[in-house]
Amino acid sequence: xxxxxxxxxxxxxxxxxxxxxxxxxxxxxxxxxxxxxxxxxxxxxxxxxxxxxxxxxxxxxxxxxxxxxxxxxxxxxxxxxxxxxxxxxxxxxxxxxxxxxxxxxxxxxxxxxxxxxxxxxxxxxxxxxxxxxxxxxxxxxxxxxxxxxxxxxxxxxxxxxxxxxxxxxxxxxxxxxxxxxxxxxxxxxxxxxxxxxxxxxxxxxxxxxxxxxxxxxxxxxxxxxxx
Numbered sequence: 001x002x003x004x005x006x007x008x009x010x011x012x013x014x015x016x017x018x019x020x021x022x023x024x025x026x027x028x029x030x031x032x033x034x035x036x037x038x039x040x041x042x043x044x045x046x047x048x049x050x051x052x053x054x055x056x057x058x059x060x061x062x063x064x065x066x067x068x069x070x071x072x073x074x075x076x077x078x079x080x081x082x083x084x085x086x087x088x089x090x091x092x093x094x095x096x097x098x099x100x101x102x103x104x105x106x107x108x109x110x111x112x113x114x115x116x117x118x119x120x121x122x123x124x125x126x127x128x129x130x131x132x133x134x135x136x137x138x139x140x141x142x143x144x145x146x147x148x149x150x151x152x153x154x155x156x157x158x159x160x161x162x163x164x165x166x167x168x169x170x171x172x173x174x175x176x177x178x179x180x181x182x183x184x185x186x187x188x189x190x191x192x193x194x195x196x197x198x199x200x201x202x203x204x205x206x207x208x209x210x211x212x213x214x215x216x217x218x219x220x221x222x223x224x225x226x227x
Contacts, residue, residue: 001014001021001022001024001163002023002024002025002027002030002033002034002035003024003025003035003110003113003114003117004034004035004117005034005035005036005037005038005051005113005116006038006101006120006206007038007204008038008202008203008204008205009187009208009220009221010163010185010187011205012121012124012205012221013185013187013224014161014163015121015126016126016128017185017226019128019129020128020129020157021128021129021130021131022131022133022151023114023130023131023133024133025061025062025063025110025114025132025133025134026061026062026063026132026133026140027061027062027133028058028059028060028061028062029056029057029058029060029061029062029109031056031057031058035109035113036050036051036053036056036109036113037049038203038204038206039202039203039204040080040084040085040207041084041085041194041195041203041207042084043195044196044198045200047080047084049077049080051109052067052068052069052073053067053109054067054068061134062109062110063108063109063110063132063134065109065110066107066108066109067106067107067108067112069107074103077102078098078102081095081098081206085210087195088195088210088211089210089211090210090211090212090213091210094206094209094210097119097120097123100119101115101119101120104116110132114130114132117130120205120209123209124214124217124218124221125214125218126221136154137150137151137154139151144169145169145170145171145174145175148160148170149174149178149180152175152178152180157180158181159180159182159183160175160180160182161184161185161226162182162183162184162185163184163185164184164185164186164227167184170182183226184226184227185224185225186224186227187223187224188223188224188225189223190208190220190223192208192212192216192220193211194207194211208220
């Protein structure tokens with residue numbers, strides 16, 4: 001998967017289901033994707049936050065993009081999170097993790113975002129091996145599922161798990177012909193108590209962590225089916 005900044009829980013369900021998670025950092029950046037942005041809760045409305053970038057372009061690889069730290073975006077982001085969630089039941093513990101993530105000293109987008117993923121995974125006691133695709137496989141000339149199959153072979157993987165959206169993209173028979181089982185992760189219904197009864201879904205993992213103790217988050221992490 002491309003590295004997403006404080007992604008939704010389905011991303012962490014995928015990590016939780018795996019032994020090895022490949023950070024797809026040598027593919028093109030997607031401006032309107034989730035690599036550098038996501039939503040948190042502002043009272044009862046979603047609020048979009050983002051990392052400022054130096055010359056972002058869909059013609060550049062994720063690993064080659066830099067964060068623009070000239071502005072005081074880190075201070076603003078932390079103040080925003082504090083303002084929106086200071087009355088959330090788990091604010092104190094979760095804010096410490098977020099503060100640690102935001103103050104990570106790297107201007108490289110992929111490194112910064114992957115560190116945020118690792119920190120949250122560690123906080124939730126998810127045990128998985130992370131690998132940057134650019135550091136090991138040397139197969140950027142391959143496209144789509146051929147590249148994924150090559151990575152699976154190099155990792156000696158017996159199964160590749162993809163989000164449910166990949167059903168239309170990948171063929172189980174193509175993977176099976178290479179001795180690899182192709183599976184898809186389908187999240188169950190995720191619902192929890194926010195500030196009021198007007199539940200807003202598909203927000204950043206930040207929102208779930210703010211309103212749920214780790215034991216409950218662990219239950220939500222396992223609320224999926226592999227098909």
